[in-house]
Amino acid sequence: MIDLKLLEHLEYYLTENRKHRFDTVLPNRTKHFTVATEDVYQLHNTSAVMRSCDVFGIQEINIVEERNSKRIDREIAMGAQKWVDLNRYQDVKSCIADVKAKGYQIVATTPHTNDCELHDFDISKKSCFFFGRETEGLSQTVLDEADCYLKIPMVGFTESLNISVSAAIILQHVTTKLRQSDIAWQLSENEINEKRLDWCKKTIKSYEDVVSRFYSKK
Numbered sequence: 001m002i003d004l005k006l007l008e009h010l011e012y013y014l015t016e017n018r019k020h021r022f023d024t025v026l027p028n029r030t031k032h033f034t035v036a037t038e039d040v041y042q043l044h045n046t047s048a049v050m051r052s053c054d055v056f057g058i059q060e061i062n063i064v065e066e067r068n069s070k071r072i073d074r075e076i077a078m079g080a081q082k083w084v085d086l087n088r089y090q091d092v093k094s095c096i097a098d099v100k101a102k103g104y105q106i107v108a109t110t111p112h113t114n115d116c117e118l119h120d121f122d123i124s125k126k127s128c129f130f131f132g133r134e135t136e137g138l139s140q141t142v143l144d145e146a147d148c149y150l151k152i153p154m155v156g157f158t159e160s161l162n163i164s165v166s167a168a169i170i171l172q173h174v175t176t177k178l179r180q181s182d183i184a185w186q187l188s189e190n191e192i193n194e195k196r197l198d199w200c201k202k203t204i205k206s207y208e209d210v211v212s213r214f215y216s217k218k
């Protein structure tokens with residue numbers, strides 16, 4: 001359980017601006033949707049997807065690095081990890097098992113099937129949107145495990161969108177619909193307090209000292 005008195009104390013160490021950001025960002029965070037990227041090769045694409053997750057309020061992102069020799073570097077991971085929770089997997093099967101265990105349906109995003117177009121997507125189920133590698137797209141494992149295939153309609157000559165562009169379009173669309181719905185999509189009070197504590201930890205420079213001083217005075 002979160003020590004609410006500690007949390008209250010820690011907030012004195014935040015600037016007004018930072019505290020205001022926590023207060024406005026947290027009620028917009030959701031775990032109703034999550035994202036998984038599969039073996040995305042270009043670091044700037046991974047970074048851009050993480051950024052879109054933060055911008056559109058997705059609290060958790062899953063990154064599979066099964067076929068990648070070049071793993072995401074610490075700097076990129078840490079930059080996004082400050083605000084978004086990052087789960088890393090060395091194989092796609094364990095990622096799928098994990099998100100399924102958390103109650104998410106598997107949504108394979110792909111330009112190749114007309115199974116479900118973005119504007120027809122049913123937002124009511126908890127969904128994990130899988131995005132594939134720049135060259136080959138999603139693996140057969142994800143395609144076989146998918147509960148649905150989601151496509152952004154395209155009318156040009158090009159056969160697919162860039163992965164981070166697809167993620168931004170899909171997340172913008174589904175999160176807008178979600179906020180307009182009466183689905184209970186927000187984090188629970190406890191999850192909000194946990195995140196607030198975590199963000200204080202990542203923001204306050206002398207966090208450990210502040211905490212030990214707080215408990216020594218008690």
Ligand SMILES: C[S@@+](CC[C@H](N)C(=O)[O-])C[C@H]1O[C@@H](n2cnc3c(N)ncnc32)[C@H](O)[C@@H]1O
Pocket residue numbers: 109110111130131132133134135136137138150151152153154159160161162163164166
């Ligand atoms: C550059 S595309 C991969 C193209 C690859 N040649 C293929 O056959 O899938 C990278 C990823 O972006 C997403 N994507 C690209 N265009 C999309 C579209 N029109 N609808 C849904 N997802 C798309 C998919 O996740 C895809 O795996």
